[in-house]
Amino acid sequence: QVQLVESGGGLVQPAESLRLSCVASGITFSRHDMSWVRQAPGKEVEWVAGITSLPSLFRAASYADSVKGRFTISRDNAKDTLYLQLNSLKTEDTAKYYCTSGRAKGQGTQVTVS
Numbered sequence: 001q002v003q004l005v006e007s008g009g010g011l012v013q014p015a016e017s018l019r020l021s022c023v024a025s026g027i028t029f030s031r032h033d034m035s036w037v038r039q040a041p042g043k044e045v046e047w048v049a050g051i052t053s054l055p056s057l058f059r060a061a062s063y064a065d066s067v068k069g070r071f072t073i074s075r076d077n078a079k080d081t082l083y084l085q086l087n088s089l090k091t092e093d094t095a096k097y098y099c100t101s102g103r104a105k106g107q108g109t110q111v112t113v114s
Helices: none
Strands: 003-007 010-012 018-025 034-039 046-051 061-063 071-076 081-086 095-101 109-113
Touching (some): 018 034, 018 109, 046 081, 081 095
Antiparallel strands (some): 003 018
């Protein structure tokens, strides 16, 4: 059974940074494309970033326009861990952040920028 466990959220001020982590189990992590999505109160789920399962030389990352240039997605296949570096945070980044693999989604980690 796939399990995704996010951590690293918190309360920060605008322009500060956070690093989110997601540890995966129950899957061969290195073979799966991974993504981060977020959901703010009263809003729909928004895709934030994705990263392919390809070897690092060919690995590709993509970002929503709203976070491009500020967020960086990465992965450490040796640790079965997905990361999201959030820089230059804005109040509109406040949301619960989830990592996803296919239909699987973790419990989320709250990011509040205020």
